[in-house]
Structure formats: C-alpha cells, structure tokens
Amino acid sequence: DVKVTQSSRYLVKRTGEKVFLECVQDMDHENMFWYRQDPGLGLRLIYFSYDVKMKEKGDIPEGYSVSREKKERFSLILESASTNQTSMYLCASSSVADEQFFGPGTRLTVL
Amino acid sequence: AQRVTQPEKLLSVFKGAPVELKCNYSYSGSPELFWYVQYSRQRLQLLLRHISRESIKGFTADLNKGETSFHLKKPFAQEEDSAMYYCALGAVRGGNKLTFGTGTQLKVEL
Numbered sequence: 297d298v299k300v301t302q303s304s305r306y307l308v309k310r311t312g313e314k315v316f317l318e319c320v321q322d323m324d325h326e327n328m329f330w331y332r333q334d335p336g337l338g339l340r341l342i343y344f345s346y347d348v349k350m351k352e353k354g355d356i357p358e359g360y361s362v363s364r365e366k367k368e369r370f371s372l373i374l375e376s377a378s379t380n381q382t383s384m385y386l387c388a389s390s391s392v393a394d395e396q397f398f399g400p401g402t403r404l405t406v407l
Numbered sequence: 408a409q410r411v412t413q414p415e416k417l418l419s420v421f422k423g424a425p426v427e428l429k430c431n432y433s434y435s436g437s438p439e440l441f442w443y444v445q446y447s448r449q450r451l452q453l454l455l456r457h458i459s460r461e462s463i464k465g466f467t468a469d470l471n472k473g474e475t476s477f478h479l480k481k482p483f484a485q486e487e488d489s490a491m492y493y494c495a496l497g498a499v500r501g502g503n504k505l506t507f508g509t510g511t512q513l514k515v516e517l
Contacts, residue, residue, distance in 0.1 A: 327503050336416065338493060338509035386451065390503050395441070398451040
C-alpha cells in the first residue's frame with residue numbers, strides 16, 4: 297500500500313512565524329504535490345515537484361516555498377504565516393503517469 | 408487554461424434514488440478526467456478515471472468531449488456513498504498535475 301504521511305494533523309501558529317509542513321512518501325514516486333483545501337474552493341495546487349531539487353509553481357504559490365532534497369520528502373514552507381493561510385494542507389505523490397495518492401492532511405490555524 | 412466546474416455544492420438524495428454529480432471542464436488539449444472521493448475523516452482517494460472505463464462501487468462516468476462533461480452517475484444511492492466528491496482534470500503533458508473542481512457534497516438520506 298502506498299503510504300503518504302504528513303508530519304502533523306493539527307498545527308496552530310502565530311502570525312509572522314515560519315512554518316514547516318513535512319510530507320513523506322514510501323513508494324519511490326517521482327512527483328509530489330502540495331495543495332490547500334478550502335470549503336467552496338476545492339483543492340488548489342500550491343507547488344509541485346517532479347524530481348529531487350526540482351519544483352514548479354502551481355496556481356497559488358504566493359506566500360509559500362518548497363524544498364525537495366530527497367526523493368521521498370517534500371516540504372512546504374510558509375516564510376511568514378498570515379491568517380489567510382489558515383487552511384487544510386494536503387500532500388500527494390504519484391509516479392509519472394499514475395493516480396495521485398494523498399496524505400491525511402494538516403489543518404493549520406494561524407492566529 | 409484548464410478549468411473544472413462542479414455546479415452543485417451540495418446534492419441531497421434519498422437512499423435508492425439515482426445520483427448524478429455534474430462535472431464540466433475546459434481544456435484545449437487531450438484531457439484526462441478523474442473523480443476523487445473523500446469520506447468523513449478519511450483521506451482523499453481516487454474513485455475512477457475515464458481511461459479505465461470501469462465501474463467502482465457502482466459509480467460510472469463517461470467522458471463526453473462534445474459537451475466537455477464527465478458526470479458521475481450511480482443508479483441506486485447507498486448511505487455509504489455520502490461523501491465529498493471532486494472532479495479533476497489532468498493534462499497529458501502537464502507533469503501529472505491535476506486541476507480540481509470545487510467539489511460536491513453528496514448526502515444520502517434514509
């Protein structure tokens with residue numbers, strides 16, 4: 297079974313803090329993705345990576361950055377958290393032409 | 408630009424009634440369409456994809472390129488079908504990126 301894990305299920309941070317969200321997959325997938333999920337807006341792609349040290353912007357990259365130093369790990373970084381970044385964050389991974397497998401999500405609240 | 412439209416935020420049906428979740432897409436190339444489902448307190452998972460043309464949990468979806476639609480259908484709704492459903496569009500040459508719709512919450516009532 298494909299396993300995508302995220303470092304935290306719930307996270308509470310203060311405005312201006314630097315926030316790291318970690319995602320690990322164990323199926324040697326090339327592609328990894330970060331989405332945010334908001335009611336009424338669906339899933340929106342923040343960043344994705346198709347190889348180690350490679351990254352591409354998604355639809356809403358502003359205020360976020362990513363890091364992929366190892367194939368199995370993809371980190372999402374909020375350089376200076378703001379209240380409008382309060383959301384559910386989903387990580388996913390896939391092989392080149394296959395379905396995306398999702399993690400359980402991290403619910404981030406920024407106060 | 409890619410776009411996926413799911414016009415209904417909430418669809419409420421009675422158990423045993425037919426279900427149709429609507430999905431329309433906009434894409435100039437050759438699309439790949441998917442339906443993902445998220446049950447309460449579970450992670451998002453693939454329900455079906457158009458290229459497999461198979462029925463999963465009684466659900467089917469046919470790609471209609473003329474109407475640019477990929478509606479999800481089931482003849483008889485079950486209580487366990489209650490969930491959030493997302494239609495997604497993948498670009499064949501898009502690095503496996505997906506564009507998701509806003510989702511439809513299906514509620515099956517007894």
